[in-house]
Amino acid sequence: MxxxxxxxxxxxxxxxxxxxxxxxxxxxxxxxxxxxxxxxxxxxxxxxxxxxxxxxxxxxxxxxxxxxxxxxxxxxxxxxxxxxxxxxxxxxxxxxxxxxxxxxxxxxxxxxxxxxxxxATMDPVDRLLQRYDLYKGAKVQRIDHFNCAVTDVEKAYNFYINELGFACSEYTTADDEKIWAAWLHRKPTVHDVAFMNGVGPRLHHVGFWLSDPMSVIHTCDVLASLGYGSSIERGPGRHGLSNAFFLYLRDPDGHRIELYNGDYLTSDPDFKPVKWDLDDPMRQTFWGHAAPDCWFNEASTVLDIHTGQAVETGDPKLEKKKPTIII
Missing domain, CATH: 3.10.180.10 (2,3-Dihydroxybiphenyl 1,2-Dioxygenase, domain 1)
Structure with missing residues (x-):
């Protein structure tokens, strides 16, 4: 199909x-x-x-x-x-x-x-791209991607690639060549969804696109001035994976969002996915600074579509090394 x-x-x-x-x-x-x-x-x-x-x-x-x-x-x-x-x-x-x-x-x-x-359909509204008088804070432009923690990345990868028709832009492998994390897309950018190996299923974050890297820096100043400095969890920084400039925030309920700018085009049919080794320190953060433990361990609970109850999570059999990924 x-x-x-x-x-x-x-x-x-x-x-x-x-x-x-x-x-x-x-x-x-x-x-x-x-x-x-x-x-x-x-x-x-x-x-x-x-x-x-x-x-x-x-x-x-x-x-x-x-x-x-x-x-x-x-x-x-x-x-x-x-x-x-x-x-x-x-x-x-x-x-x-x-x-x-x-x-x-x-x-x-x-x-x-x-x-x-x-x-397929949603009510249209006026696009405010050139209403610069309304630009404030992060000046969020659009939704970009989801990032999800799952217990078996290869299973998710195979389902989305082979069954739903997604394509892979970048991926991480462990020593045994098992896929540890994968960035999959339908639109011609790095990803619409990424999967990380971890306790899941959970939503790690929703990514939103900003117009330029300085918008990320400006966001930090605005948040600090409004008393939201503690909401800044990770960044600003640049990912090795995707090359994107990033900032991770936690909202008042702990949901994580990423403010994101600067990935690349993936539309060519002969585009080859980029492979990263799990032990490459430039993969997570190109500049080398480490993410906090909460970034690896905490994520949002997802609900069952029929019962409305929290979906039970599982814990994959991880290697002793700390799991690393995501954008």
């Missing part, structure tokens, strides 16, 4: 306090608040032409309801539904009236237990 999956498109995060989340995402980071009610805040970046790319949903506990991909047409949803059903996965349809601003969606727990969502 051919699945016309376009790109990573939105995340639905459960948060415990909408006002605290608004202060962080809107007032500090500069996301555009498209709409809100007493249970949701719908956010987007300045260049995005659709209603939202991030939903903050009021809940008793922080968690991840869905990570979502846009497909080309409604027919692609039906093709995906038939595929997952044939493979024995339990799917869940959500009608166009059940969620704000988005058409019918297909949800399914993927091969690793992550709550995937696919949709």
């Amino acid at each position: 051919n699945f016309n999956i376009i790109r990573a498109a939105r995340a639905v995060l459960n948060v415990t306090n909408l006002e605290e989340s608004r202060r962080f995402y809107v007032h500090a980071l500069g996301f555009i608040e498209t709409e809100s009610d007493d249970k949701h805040i719908y956010l987007r970046g300045l260049e995005e032409h659709t209603h939202h790319s991030l939903v903050l949903k009021k809940s008793d506990e922080p968690s991840v309801e869905a990570i979502s991909y846009k497909v080309f047409a409604e027919e692609d949803l039906d093709t995906l539904s038939a595929f997952f059903t044939e493979k024995g996965y339990r799917i869940k349809w959500m009608g166009s009236g059940s969620q704000k601003a988005i058409g019918r969606t297909l949800r399914v727990q993927d091969v690793s237990g992550l709550p995937l969502e696919f949709f």
